[in-house]
Amino acid sequence: MQNIENTLLRIREITGDVVSTGLSEDNISKYLTEKVHYSHVNQEEVSCPICHEDYKNGDKIGRMVKCGHEYHVDCIKRWLLIKKLCPICRTECSN
Numbered sequence: 001m002q003n004i005e006n007t008l009l010r011i012r013e014i015t016g017d018v019v020s021t022g023l024s025e026d027n028i029s030k031y032l033t034e035k036v037h038y039s040h041v042n043q044e045e046v047s048c049p050i051c052h053e054d055y056k057n058g059d060k061i062g063r064m065v066k067c068g069h070e071y072h073v074d075c076i077k078r079w080l081l082i083k084k085l086c087p088i089c090r091t092e093c094s095n
C-alpha cells in the first residue's frame with residue numbers, strides 16, 4: 001500500500017499550485033490501460049515514478065495510452081484528476 005500523503009505531496013511538488021485542469025473520473029479510463037503487475041526472477045525492480053514505491057506482485061498498474069509510461073493505477077488516477085498530463089514526459093491527455 002503506497003503512502004497517500006507522499007503521493008499528494010509529490011503531485012504538488014511537480015505541478016505547483018493545484019488548479020483544476022484535470023480529467024473527470026469517467027474520462028481517465030480513456031487515457032489509461034490497466035494491468036496487474038507480476039515480477040519475474042532476474043527482472044529489475046521497477047518503482048512508481050509518483051510515489052517511488054516498488055511495484056509488487058498484484059499491484060494494479062496503469063499505463064498511459066499515449067506515451068506508454070506506467071504508474072500505480074491509484075497514483076496516476078489521483079494525478080490525472082488534478083493534471084491531465086503525464087508526470088514524466090508531460091504528454092497531454094487530449095483528443
Ligand SMILES: [Zn+2]
Pocket residue numbers: 002048049050051052053071072075
Ligand atoms: Zn505509486
Ligand SMILES: [Zn+2]
Pocket residue numbers: 064067068069086087088089090091
Ligand atoms: Zn509519458
